[in-house]
Structure formats: C-alpha cells, structure tokens
Amino acid sequence: xxxxxxxxxxxxxxxxxxxxxxxxxxxxxxxxxxxxxxxxxxxxxxxxxxxxxxxxxxxxxxxxxxxxxxxxxxxxxxxxxxxxxxxxxxxxxxxxxxxxxxxxxxxxxxxxxxxxxxxxxxxxxxxxxxxxxxxxxxxxxxxxxxxxxxxxxxxxxxxxxxxxxxxxxxxxxxxxxxxxxxxxxxxxxxxxxxxxxxxxxxxxxxxxxxxxxxxxxxxxxxxxxxxxxxxxxxxxxxxxxxxxxxxxxxxxxxxxxxxxxxxxxxxxxxxxxxxxxxxxxxxxxxxxxxxxxxxxxxxxxxxxxxxxxxxxxxxxxxxxxxxxxxxxxxxxxxxxxxxxxxxxxxxxxxxxxxxxxxxxxxxxxxxxxxxxxxxxxxxxxxxxxxxxxxxxxxxxxxxxxxxxxxxxxxxxxxxxxxxxxxxxxxxxxxxxxxxxxxxxxxxxxxxxxxxxxxxxxxxxxxxxxxxxxxxxxxxxxxxxxxxxxxxxxxxxxxxxxxxxxxxxxxxxxxxxxxxxxxxxxxxxxxxxxxxxxxxxxxxxxxxxxxxxxxxxxxxxxxxxxxxxxxxxxxxxxxxxxxxxxxxxxxxxxxxxxxxxxxxxxxxxxxxxxxxxxxxxxxxxxxxxxxxxxxxxxxxxxxxxxxxxxxxxxxxxxxxxxxxxxxxxxxxxxxxxxxxxxxxxxxxxxxxxxxxxxxxxxxxxxxxxxxxxxxxxxxxxxxxxxxxxxxxxxxxxxxxxxxxxxxxxxxxxxxxxxxxxxxxxxxxxxxxxxxxxxxxxxxxxxxxxxxxxxxxxxxxxxxxxxxxxxxxxxxxxxxxxxxxxxxxxxxxxxxxxxxxxxxxxxxxxxxxxxxxxxxxxxxxxxxxxxxxxxxxxxxxxxxx
DNA sequence: CCCATCCCCTAA
DNA sequence: TAAGTTAGGGGATGGG
Numbered sequence: 001x002x003x004x005x006x007x008x009x010x011x012x013x014x015x016x017x018x019x020x021x022x023x024x025x026x027x028x029x030x031x032x033x034x035x036x037x038x039x040x041x042x043x044x045x046x047x048x049x050x051x052x053x054x055x056x057x058x059x060x061x062x063x064x065x066x067x068x069x070x071x072x073x074x075x076x077x078x079x080x081x082x083x084x085x086x087x088x089x090x091x092x093x094x095x096x097x098x099x100x101x102x103x104x105x106x107x108x109x110x111x112x113x114x115x116x117x118x119x120x121x122x123x124x125x126x127x128x129x130x131x132x133x134x135x136x137x138x139x140x141x142x143x144x145x146x147x148x149x150x151x152x153x154x155x156x157x158x159x160x161x162x163x164x165x166x167x168x169x170x171x172x173x174x175x176x177x178x179x180x181x182x183x184x185x186x187x188x189x190x191x192x193x194x195x196x197x198x199x200x201x202x203x204x205x206x207x208x209x210x211x212x213x214x215x216x217x218x219x220x221x222x223x224x225x226x227x228x229x230x231x232x233x234x235x236x237x238x239x240x241x242x243x244x245x246x247x248x249x250x251x252x253x254x255x256x257x258x259x260x261x262x263x264x265x266x267x268x269x270x271x272x273x274x275x276x277x278x279x280x281x282x283x284x285x286x287x288x289x290x291x292x293x294x295x296x297x298x299x300x301x302x303x304x305x306x307x308x309x310x311x312x313x314x315x316x317x318x319x320x321x322x323x324x325x326x327x328x329x330x331x332x333x334x335x336x337x338x339x340x341x342x343x344x345x346x347x348x349x350x351x352x353x354x355x356x357x358x359x360x361x362x363x364x365x366x367x368x369x370x371x372x373x374x375x376x377x378x379x380x381x382x383x384x385x386x387x388x389x390x391x392x393x394x395x396x397x398x399x400x401x402x403x404x405x406x407x408x409x410x411x412x413x414x415x416x417x418x419x420x421x422x423x424x425x426x427x428x429x430x431x432x433x434x435x436x437x438x439x440x441x442x443x444x445x446x447x448x449x450x451x452x453x454x455x456x457x458x459x460x461x462x463x464x465x466x467x468x469x470x471x472x473x474x475x476x477x478x479x480x481x482x483x484x485x486x487x488x489x490x491x492x493x494x495x496x497x498x499x500x501x502x503x504x505x506x507x508x509x510x511x512x513x514x515x516x517x518x519x520x521x522x523x524x525x526x527x528x529x530x531x532x533x534x535x536x537x538x539x540x541x542x543x544x545x546x547x548x549x550x551x552x553x554x555x556x557x558x559x560x561x562x563x564x565x566x567x568x569x570x571x572x573x574x575x576x577x578x579x580x581x582x583x584x585x586x587x588x589x590x591x592x593x594x595x596x597x598x599x600x601x602x603x604x605x606x607x608x609x610x611x612x613x614x615x616x617x618x619x620x621x622x623x624x625x626x627x628x629x630x631x632x633x634x635x636x637x638x639x640x641x642x643x644x645x646x647x648x649x650x651x652x653x654x655x656x657x658x659x660x661x662x663x664x665x666x667x668x669x670x671x672x673x674x675x676x677x678x679x680x681x682x683x684x685x686x687x688x689x690x691x692x693x694x695x696x697x698x699x700x701x702x703x704x705x706x707x708x709x710x711x712x713x714x715x716x717x718x719x720x721x722x723x724x725x726x727x728x729x730x731x732x733x734x735x736x737x738x739x740x741x742x743x744x745x746x747x748x749x750x751x752x753x754x755x756x757x758x759x760x761x762x763x764x765x766x767x768x769x770x771x772x773x774x775x776x777x778x779x780x781x782x783x784x785x786x787x788x789x790x791x792x793x794x795x796x797x798x799x800x801x802x803x804x805x806x807x808x809x810x811x812x813x814x815x816x817x818x819x820x821x822x823x824x825x826x827x828x829x830x831x832x833x834x835x836x837x838x839x840x841x842x843x844x845x846x847x848x849x850x851x852x853x854x855x856x857x858x859x860x861x862x863x864x865x866x867x868x869x870x871x872x873x874x875x876x877x878x879x
Numbered sequence: 880c881c882c883a884t885c886c887c888c889t890a891a
Numbered sequence: 892t893a894a895g896t897t898a899g900g901g902g903a904t905g906g907g
Contacts, residue, residue, distance in 0.1 A: 129892090305892070305893055306893060306894095307893085308893060308894090310893090330889095410893090411892095411893075411894085412893080412894060412895065413894095413895050414893095414894080414895070417895080435892080450897090451896070451897070452897075452898095453891085453896065453897030453898055454890090454891060454896095454897070454898065455898090456890085456891090456898060456899070471891095475891090476896095559895090560895060561895090562895080562896070563895030563896045564895055564896090565895090565896090566895075566896050566897085567894085567895050567896070569892095569893090569894080570895080578896075582896085582897080630890065630891060630898085631890080631891045631897095631898085632891065633891080681900090682899080682900060682901090683890090683898080683899055683900075684889070684890050684891085684898075684899055684900065685889090685890095685899090685900065685901095705889080705890065705891095706888090706889055706890060706899085706900075710888095710889075711887090711888060711889070712887095712888075712889095713887060713888065713902090768886090768887065768888090769887075769888085771886085771887080777885085777886085778884085778885060778886090779884080779885050779886070779903080779904070779905095780903085780904085781885090781886065781887090781903090782903090783887095813903085813904080814902095814903065814904090815903075815904085839902080843901090843902090
C-alpha cells in the first residue's frame with residue numbers, strides 16, 4: 001500500500017515519467033536495428049506505444065573460450081559480439097559454473113539462422129528460442145499486464161502505430177500498481193447468410209450483419225448493429241449500404257474506439273477466420289477492404305494449428321469466451337443459447353436457420369428481428385466476459401508470472417512456469433535449455449519409462465457415519481519445498497555429504513547445502529499468497545476482487561510446477577524430479593494412515609479439548625479408522641459414538657496437529673470438514689453429507705464426487721434420481737422411500753412420447769464430447785453415430801462440441817440407435833425404454849442400494865423381471 | 880462368463 | 892510451436 005501511494009505521488013510531482021499497463025509487445029526495426037514496442041494503456045485512458053531501442057538479441061553456448069573467435073569469424077554477418085561468461089548448466093547441482101559464450105546478434109531473426117550451425121561447433125546451446133519481445137521484458141523485469149514506468153526521450157523513434165501516445169524510452173522499469181488501467185472492451189459477432197439452407201462458406205455466403213457491444217460506451221452507444229444494405233431504422237443501427245462498406249466501417253470503428261480487449265463467442269474458430277476469408281474473396285472480385293485492426297497498423301491475422309486457431313491483433317487482446325467457458329464451467333452443452341441460460345440466466349433470441357434468408361430479404365418486422373437477434377449475440381459475449389469476470393484470473397496470472405495476457409489465454413501453464421523459471425535462473429546465473437524438438441518428446445512413452453502418480457487408498461464401501469476429512473495443503477509444492485526437490489539440486493555428478501533420497505530413487509542435495517531455485521520460487525509464491533489473502537480482509541470491493549484473482553493465480557502457479565516437470569515437451573522435463581515428488585506423496589499418505597491408525601489410535605475428549613490417549617490417561621476413547629484417502633486426503637472414521645460438529649472438529653484438528661508435527665515444513669495436514677454420513681461406492685466415487693457451520697447454524701450439504709450426479713455423460717433422469725436417492729439415504733435414512741422413488745421413476749417413462757411429454761423427453765438426453773476427427777476413432781461410439789447422421793442432414797458438428805443424443809427403440813447395436821434429440825422429437829421416434837431402465841437407472845441406483853439388504857433385493861428383482869419376456873406388465877411390482 | 884480394448888469423464 | 896500430470900470407474904463391444 002505504501003509503495004502504491006508513492007507511485008501515485010510520483011506521477012504528480014514528476015510529469016516526465018509515464019506509467020502504463022503492458023497489454024502486448026512486439027518488435028520492429030529502426031535504421032536497421034531492432035526496436036521492441038510495448039503496447040499499453042495509462043491511468044488516464046490513453047493508449048500508449050513505447051518504443052524501446054538498443055535491446056540486443058542473444059543466446060548462450062557451452063564451449064571453450066577459444067571458440068569465441070572462431071564463431072565470431074564464421075558468423076560475422078550475424079554476430080555482433082561474443083563475451084566469455086560463467087553460467088550454470090540447467091539441470092543438476094554444481095559447485096561451480098562453467099565457461100560459456102554469450103553470443104549477441106544484430107538481429108533477432110539471426111538466431112534461428114545460425115543456431116543449428118553453432119550447435120554443431122559447440123557442446124550445447126541455450127536460450128535460443130526465447131522470443132525477442134519476451135527476452136526484453138524478462139531482462140527489464142517487465143511482464144504482461146504489469147505496469148511500466150518509462151522516461152520518455154526527446155528524440156523519438158516514431159512508427160506508424162495507432163496508439164495515441166507514442167513514446168521512446170531506453171529507461172523502462174516495472175512499477176507496483178495494484179489496479180488495472182481503464183480498459184476498453186469491444187464484443188463483436190457476425191451473421192452470414194446461408195444460401196439455400198447450406199452452411200455458409202466465405203467464398204459464397206455474404207456477411208450481412210455485424211453486431212457490436214461496447215464497454216465503456218462508444219459515442220454514448222452500448223451496442224451497434226451494422227447492416228450490409230440500405231435500411232432506414234432508428235436505434236443503435238447503422239445502415240451501410242453494402243457488405244463491403246459494412247466491413248470497412250467495422251474496421252474503422254475498431255480503430256476509432258481503440259479497444260484493448262476484443263471479445264467474441266467462438267470467434268477464434270468462426271468469426272475471425274470467416275471475416276478474413278470473406279475479405280479475400282471480395283477483394284478478389286474488386287473490392288478494397290483492409291482488415292486493419294492492430295495497433296501496429298497491420299491486419300488481423302489467424303493461423304491454424306491442428307484443431308485450434310490462433311488469432312492475433314497486435315497491441316490488443318482477443319478473447320474467445322467459448323474456450324474459457326469450457327475450461328471454467330462444467331456444462332452439458334456450450335452452445336451460446338445453453339451457456340447464456342445456465343450461466344447468465346439470459347435468453348438468447350433466435351431465428352430459424354432455414355428462414356434467415358427470408359428474414360434478411362424482408363425490410364420490415366422480420367429484418368428488425370434479425371438485427372435484434374444479432375445484437376443480442378455480441379451483448380451476450382460481452383456479458384460473459386464482464387459479469388462472470390472471465391479474464392480477471394488470466395490478468396492475475398499474467399501479472400504474477402510475467403507472461404503476456406494473450407499468450408496465457410491462448411496457451412497453457414508451460415509458458416507461465418518457464419517465464420518464472422527463466423527470470424529466477426537468470427538471477428542465479430543459470431541458463432535454460434531450448435524447448436525439446438518433436439520426436440524426442442514422446443520418448444518416455446516409447447521406452448516404457450513411467451511417471452507413477454498419487455496413491456488412492458481402497459475405500460471401506462457402504463454407509464458410514466462420523467467421518468473427519470483431512471487434507472494436505474498444496475501437497476506437491478510443499479513436498480518440493482520440504483525436500484528441496486529441484487532441477488538445480490538433483491545430484492548428477494559428485495555426491496555431496498548432505499543429500500535427500502526420494503523413495504523413487506532420485507538423489508537431491510539438502511537445503512543445508514543450497515536452496516533449490518524451484519523451491520525458492522514456490523516459497524515466494526506461497527508467501528505472496530498468504531500476504532494477498534491477508535490484504536483481502538481490509539480491502540474495498542474492487543481491490544478485493546483483484547486480490548482474490550491474484551491469490552487464485554498464485555495457487556494455480558504453485559500447483560503447476562509438478563505437472564510441468566512431468567510434461568515431456570517442457571524445456572525442463574525431469575522424470576527424476578516428478579517421480580521424486582509423487583513418490584514422497586505416496587509414502588506420505590501411507591505413513592499418515594499408519595500414524596493415525598497404529599500410533600494415535602484414539603482421541604479422548606475432555607473439558608472441551610482433544611487429547612491423545614497418553615495425554616489423557618482416562619476418559620472415553622474415540623477410536624480412529626482411515627476409511628479412504630486419495631493422494632492428499634484422509635477420511636477418518638470416528639468410531640464408538642455420535643459426534644457433534646464441535647467435537648468432530650476438535651478431534652480432526654488434534655489429528656491434523658499431531659500429523660503435521662511429524663512432518664518437514666511447510667507440509668501441513670489440515671481439518672477440511674466433517675461428514676455426518678457418507679457412502680463410498682468405489683475409489684474416486686463417494687458421497688458425503690457434510691455438516692458445516694454458517695452464521696452459528698449447522699448446514700447440511702451433500703458433497704458428491706465422481707458419481708453419476710456430477711458426470712455429464714448420464715441423462716438428467718439418472719442424475720436427478722441418483723441425487724434424490726442419495727439425499728433420502730444420507731439425510732433421512734429412508735432407504736424404503738428411495739426404492740419407491742426408483743420404482744416411480746421407472747413407471748414414469750414407460751409410455752414416454754416425445755411430443756406429449758417434452759420435459760420428460762429432455763431428461764433422457766445424454767451428451768458426450770466429440771473429441772477427435774471421426775477417422776481417428778477405433779471403435780464405434782454413439783455420439784459419433786449422431787455426428788454422422790447430422791452431417792448427412794447438412795448439420796456440421798465441430799471437434800470439441802458436446803453432442804446430445806437419445807437411444808431409439810429398435811434392433812441392432814446400441815451405438816447405431818443413438819439419435820439427435822431434435823430429430824427424434826420432431827419425427828416422434830420411440831425411445832428404447834428398456835435401455836433407460838436397465839442401463840441408465842438401475843445400475844447406478846443399485847450401486848448405492850445394493851448393500852441395504854431387502855432393498856437391494858427389490859432392485860435386483862426389478863432388473864430380473866425386466867430381463868424376462870413380456871416386459872410391459874413387469875412394471876408392476878409384486879409386493 | 881471373463882477379459883481386453885476403446886472411450887469418456889472425473890478426482891486429485 | 893497445441894496441449895501440466897496420473898489414477899480410476901464404468902459402459903459398449905467383441906473374442907475366447
């Protein structure tokens with residue numbers, strides 16, 4: 001806080017310094033020399049482009065000092081100079097650094113040109129694939145969405161950029177400012193005209209409407225719909241006369257409004273590529289449209305990588321909310337309609353696909369409807385971003401890791417982890433390897449060398465009462481810290497005196513010798529998280545949101561290092577390190593179980609406190625039994641008697657304290673919750689009725705893991721029935737009512753008619769994700785059957801979509817009887833009631849009720865009767 | 880009936 | 892140049 005205030009004071013007293021938040025970065029050339037450009041926005045809302053001259057590209061090579069002259073001579077066109085430096089190699093514990101060459105080039109593009117040849121002449125090369133803009137930011141201590149303070153120079157290297165403040169500075173430094181600059185958001189959505197009902201293709205189908213939504217307003221408008229023909233209409237509608245004029249106007253508005261964040265729904269896969277291709281097609285026929293959107297004055301640009309499309313608009317962030325929603329929320333479908341309904345409680349307007357052409361050609365009521373439908377779509381995209389605060393987390397991740405926001409939105413955890421490691425390696429005179437190339441990366445799988453994961457304790461199946469749930473706080477990161485597990489502590493050569501040996505066999509130097517770089521980073525992240533959570537307590541609403549996103553980002557990063565170390569394509573892939581982490585984890589949970597069961601054994605409650613048996617000497621003993629555990633958790637059954645929530649908490653905290661005291665810091669077992677009743681079905685499948693205190697009252701909450709209620713590949717009838725059964729059994733202990741409920745549920749679908757009972761029909765829809773191209777499937781799958789059927793009807797599903805389907809009555813294989821629900825409903829096709837009863841309702845319910853004696857018997861009876869012939873009458877039950 | 884394989888989705 | 896990790900249940904299918 002103190003620092004923050006000073007910064008603001010600084011602005012007022014020193015007008016020559018300039019602060020801005022870094023949105024994006026690239027480089028260009030001035031007089032043949034590379035110049036990095038930082039794009040951002042300042043506190044008062046100006047968009048800024050700061051040119052940073054004189055930063056030089058470089059990489060490292062491990063070689064004898066004598067090689068310097070030879071390399072310099074051989075690549076003199078590219079190499080500006082070579083310095084002999086001391087650096088540590090990336091992996092391993094070393095007492096001393098080795099001699100390396102720091103090779104500085106004239107041009108960043110020179111690095112890929114000479115690196116392969118250089119590699120052949122030296123032992124190894126390092127840091128040869130760090131993008132120039134990232135290299136610059138790392139070396140200057142700057143990062144994505146972080147604030148920079150620049151001292152503008154009188155003499156400017158000016159470029160043709162669109163930002164309204166163009167400065168040049170050789171002195172750019174990071175500044176701590178918590179809040180974000182006032183960012184501008186523009187959501188967009190296009191409507192194309194399907195000709196004769198065919199899927200629109202950019203070569204033939206025109207774009208007829210472009211809808212826009214702004215935050216903040218644009219010329220006091222919240223939305224605007226551009227129309228690609230002449231209309232006279234009031235409201236936020238702009239008649240453009242033609243498609244060409246409309247597209248030109250679109251780019252003009254983007255440049256004028258100058259958004260920092262562009263938003264769309266499925267825009268990376270659809271809208272942007274469509275716009276780009278459509279313009280190419282129009283320009284070929286004589287139109288003149290320049291898709292200039294970037295702050296560098298260049299066009300939008302997209303590139304396909306396998307199934308994903310990457311879109312780039314220089315200087316701005318482009319956000320496709322669809323993939324973000326997929327990552328963030330578990331929904332059965334991610335169509336705009338369903339996402340809006342589930343997440344915003346908003347209705348999407350709709351017009352029938354086949355009638356679009358008629359709506360467009362109409363100039364009255366129907367066109368108005370079409371326009372409002374289009375407007376709604378961009379409004380929804382913007383609402384997702386703002387209401388659900390979709391990018392707050394990503395902004396925090398950018399700030400904490402120093403990675404550019406766009407890279408985080410497009411990519412994964414790898415870049416963030418590498419960014420953090422690179423910065424810390426640099427401070428410690430270590431170099432980073434280049435990213436491993438193609439073939440080598442799958443080595444692990446070919447050679448059968450495997451990374452073993454977490455330990456799952458077999459559950460005590462059936463109904464249990466009084467269960468204390470304990471878990472390890474950030475298990476893997478704390479293991480790495482506790483045992484000093486790191487790339488930089490792995491013993492590769494001579495073995496020092498003090499070492500740590502992992503159960504998996506890996507040997508690492510002790511913290512007493514040297515603290516590993518990764519453990520140091522983790523410690524820093526952990527401390528910052530603690531401090532951030534502390535600050536939240538006194539922050540105002542806006543600050544609190546930023547701080548909350550920050551602490552979440554810190555947590556995500558903490559937990560990313562282990563996964564990264566076991567990722568075969570990582571620059572620092574280390575099976576030794578990853579195995580050490582998991583092996584300590586497995587050892588730990590097993591030790592925890594035996595500590596609780598064989599040493600603590602029981603807890604005594606006396607005078608409102610918990611004691612071990614030894615401490616208490618007398619009093620009623622509560623025996624302990626570990627009934628389940630998965631990786632970092634233990635479920636302890638408190639035997640012998642009923643417990644109040646307070647008592648259970650006392651016992652839980654006591655156990656946690658004893659276990660924690662037996663461990664290396666900062667490993668910590670904590671009390672998580674108290675389960676009044678629980679049912680364990682199998683490993684990773686259970687339900688617990690948790691008792692929680694809120695506002696002094698005890699609340700009951702059903703926590704279900706892995707069972708059908710939380711899975712998206714079962715129909716709603718199943719999930720709802722299973723949920724009700726669990727509630728009856730766990731909350732009320734009414735097993736007989738649960739059986740009755742199942743019977744009624746089965747009865748309710750026996751005469752199912754799609755058109756007569758639409759709500760019931762909807763409950764029988766299953767969904768599954770279409771994960772790869774159809775030809776890659778080795779076996780027939782129901783949802784793929786539907787994808788094929790849809791295709792034959794002119795509807796194209798995309799890889800990544802979740803496909804809804806129902807199972808139709810008839811002969812033949814189940815997979816072949818999967819059908820599109822809309823089609824089945826429209827044609828009123830009969831469903832396979834037997835499938836739903838025998839495969840969707842009975843098995844999940846039986847898994848829960850099977851152990852309840854006669855009740856289980858009743859269910860088995862239901863199943864057996866159905867298997868016999870004459871099924872119709874068998875819905876009746878003989879009592 | 881058992882078993883292996885493929886596929887999906889979830890827990891951690 | 893796409894992508895953090897493994898453990899595990901359970902359905903459909905086909906072969907023995």
